[in-house]
Amino acid sequence: MGFLELLRIIRQNLIRTRVRVMMTALGVLIGAAGVVLLVSLGAGLQRSAIQSFTGAGDLTLVTINNQSFSAEGAGGGATASGNNKKEKLTDTKLAEYEEFPGVLGVSPSVMLQGGLLRYKRMEGYGQIAGINIEKAAKFFEVETGELRLNTNEVVIGGEIVNNFYDPRTYEYGVLAGTDLTGKTITLVLQRTDAEGHYAEQAIKLRVAGVLKKSGNEADWSIYVGIKQVVDWNTWLANGQKKNYKKDGYETAYVKLDSIESVDPLVQQVKSDGFYAFSPIEIISSIKQTFGIIQIVLGGIAAIALLVAAINIINSMIMAIYERTGEIGLMKAIGATNRDVMLIFIGESASIGFFGGIAGSLFGLLLGYIIGVLATPIIAQQMGFDPQGASLVYTPLWLPIFVLLLCGTVGTMAGVYPALRAVKLDPLEALRSK
Amino acid sequence: MQVDEPLIRVKDLSRHYQMGGEVVRALDGINLSIYQGQFVGITGPSGSGKSTLLYVLGGLDRPTTGTVEIAGTEISKLTEDQLSRHRGRTVGFIFQQFNLIATMSALDNVAFPLVFSGVSLKERNERASRLLEMVGLGDRQKHKPVELSGGQQQRVSIARALVSNPAVVMADEPTGNLDSKSSRDVMEILTRLNREEGRTIILVTHDYPTLQVTSRQVLLRDGQVVADHSGDFRSANFFNLQTSEFTQ
Ligand SMILES: Nc1ncnc2c1ncn2[C@@H]1O[C@H](COP(=O)(O)OP(=O)(O)O)[C@@H](O)[C@H]1O
Numbered sequence A: 001m002g003f004l005e006l007l008r009i010i011r012q013n014l015i016r017t018r019v020r021v022m023m024t025a026l027g028v029l030i031g032a033a034g035v036v037l038l039v040s041l042g043a044g045l046q047r048s049a050i051q052s053f054t055g056a057g058d059l060t061l062v063t064i065n066n067q068s069f070s071a072e073g074a075g076g077g078a079t080a081s082g083n084n085k086k087e088k089l090t091d092t093k094l095a096e097y098e099e100f101p102g103v104l105g106v107s108p109s110v111m112l113q114g115g116l117l118r119y120k121r122m123e124g125y126g127q128i129a130g131i132n133i134e135k136a137a138k139f140f141e142v143e144t145g146e147l148r149l150n151t152n153e154v155v156i157g158g159e160i161v162n163n164f165y166d167p168r169t170y171e172y173g174v175l176a177g178t179d180l181t182g183k184t185i186t187l188v189l190q191r192t193d194a195e196g197h198y199a200e201q202a203i204k205l206r207v208a209g210v211l212k213k214s215g216n217e218a219d220w221s222i223y224v225g226i227k228q229v230v231d232w233n234t235w236l237a238n239g240q241k242k243n244y245k246k247d248g249y250e251t252a253y254v255k256l257d258s259i260e261s262v263d264p265l266v267q268q269v270k271s272d273g274f275y276a277f278s279p280i281e282i283i284s285s286i287k288q289t290f291g292i293i294q295i296v297l298g299g300i301a302a303i304a305l306l307v308a309a310i311n312i313i314n315s316m317i318m319a320i321y322e323r324t325g326e327i328g329l330m331k332a333i334g335a336t337n338r339d340v341m342l343i344f345i346g347e348s349a350s351i352g353f354f355g356g357i358a359g360s361l362f363g364l365l366l367g368y369i370i371g372v373l374a375t376p377i378i379a380q381q382m383g384f385d386p387q388g389a390s391l392v393y394t395p396l397w398l399p400i401f402v403l404l405l406c407g408t409v410g411t412m413a414g415v416y417p418a419l420r421a422v423k424l425d426p427l428e429a430l431r432s433k
Numbered sequence B: 001m002q003v004d005e006p007l008i009r010v011k012d013l014s015r016h017y018q019m020g021g022e023v024v025r026a027l028d029g030i031n032l033s034i035y036q037g038q039f040v041g042i043t044g045p046s047g048s049g050k051s052t053l054l055y056v057l058g059g060l061d062r063p064t065t066g067t068v069e070i071a072g073t074e075i076s077k078l079t080e081d082q083l084s085r086h087r088g089r090t091v092g093f094i095f096q097q098f099n100l101i102a103t104m105s106a107l108d109n110v111a112f113p114l115v116f117s118g119v120s121l122k123e124r125n126e127r128a129s130r131l132l133e134m135v136g137l138g139d140r141q142k143h144k145p146v147e148l149s150g151g152q153q154q155r156v157s158i159a160r161a162l163v164s165n166p167a168v169v170m171a172d173e174p175t176g177n178l179d180s181k182s183s184r185d186v187m188e189i190l191t192r193l194n195r196e197e198g199r200t201i202i203l204v205t206h207d208y209p210t211l212q213v214t215s216r217q218v219l220l221r222d223g224q225v226v227a228d229h230s231g232d233f234r235s236a237n238f239f240n241l242q243t244s245e246f247t248q
């Protein structure tokens, strides 16, 4: 019996026993639809979570820290162990990272240890960081003004304007809406030396540009040339100058060309004994979490498929019981055991396969409907913006996988019943009824 | 009509069944040769081994001892699958219970055996259609078995037995479930097949009148051949002696 002949007879058998076939396939359909729907829901939630996160961070920016507290301060994404190699984040080391594949630019960062901002009669604050001027263009994009850090020039984050308050009333947001580009703000540094002498210094800084909002700490930062910050820190420390050349920096930023380049660099940085932080790590932990959720959801649905498989086995055994006479006849008129085996496994596999097709389509449809109806409600309750995307997301591989799975389940479920059919003695089978 | 080489040659055939601790000798030392073109009636009282003999000859059952050679093939040497193929090619069965597939049309039922011998769909349907015409059911091809009378169903199964043009047609009490009118129709077709096409037919029956059309009668009792007569059995008086055996 050729393959086409086999398909033809299977088709004929499915059609003439269509009620049973449909009832059995319904079980597969429910299981398959369940898998497609639940895994799609898991995938959609993951996508939403990643999307709402990627809106809030530059994925190709890695922050290197020499000390653990600052790594933790960067958002809890650091995962390295302590600096046991006693390596230092020196210019030489940074130059090495500069040569690392995929690296666009590396800049050390030095934080100002104090300081207060003034603009007209208002006071404000922000994280003041000194960075490498030449590299600034690799890291930042301005919304207004220019990305330029000459002496006494700053580039400020998009949220800095909201950090100003009226010192008499402590009313915040007094500058909201003001464009500070080209304006002059004053940085006030205050120190008390060992003998208790108080001193103050006011530095006029011109805002060269305001950065595009990125959702990360840059929004709340003020960037200055690194040399100036080092000088201010020295003044604040009563003249004690830190030797960054020798002792290394505490923090450095590395900008990479693509997301794929992030992990190799992070691994290198960690093996050098530093802490590396990248939003990618949070994303991979999101992926891991949702991967588990998807497996759990998929597992629940897989139980439905298992039930469907048992249902197929049961149905095929019933079919063989009902069609015992037919099996005897087939053997009497020339069907070999192989023919009988293939016919019954083929029927079972078809039930799985067609149930899988219908179930996948049904799951996709349900997913679409749920996506359209439920996304706004769930998004509102969970407090995020789905940005036009559905909460239900079906990766292309999913329906294909489910189809293959159902086909396999159907085939496997057919083996035992088919073996029972093969074992029937033709004469006894013919005499049954 | 006889040719020198028999179509079927049975030697020292026995078929025993184990029933609990007891051995049932359904067939007990049968020697028999059946020739091309014969219309053999196998008869005997109920339980005498008629069906068992037919199915061993047809390769649906295997001998306990002895040999069955049919169309040059020693069937006890065949594997299970070879035996299946052999049945499909060489034997056309007609059963008392018809054994039609209820969910298939008459045409599909008739064409079914050819599915397993690799005949194309077109040719299958042509042959099946021609045979349904031949048994007088040309207008019932699309009917399901339930939509046909018992006699019509048995005629469908005759067509099915002929569709692969087998060397021998074997019928186990084909009229056992039919009224006398239908029985006569069925026997008429079988007679015609034998007389006009020269088909070899082995017919199991314990119905006295059906034997009248056969060309040779084999009488079984307790798994043994007790009489074997060729020609018009009405002219032979041994059956008159044996009629007491029949429990009709
Ligand atoms: N499968 C079987 N198992 C046990 N005994 C059987 C079986 N088939 C037939 N027999 C026994 O073999 C004998 C012959 O049976 P059978 O050939 O059916 O007789 P007939 O067809 O002449 O009525 C009977 O005694 C019957 O009970």
Ligand SMILES: [Mg+2]
Pocket (backbone or CB within 6 Å): B050, B051, B052
């Ligand atoms: Mg019988």
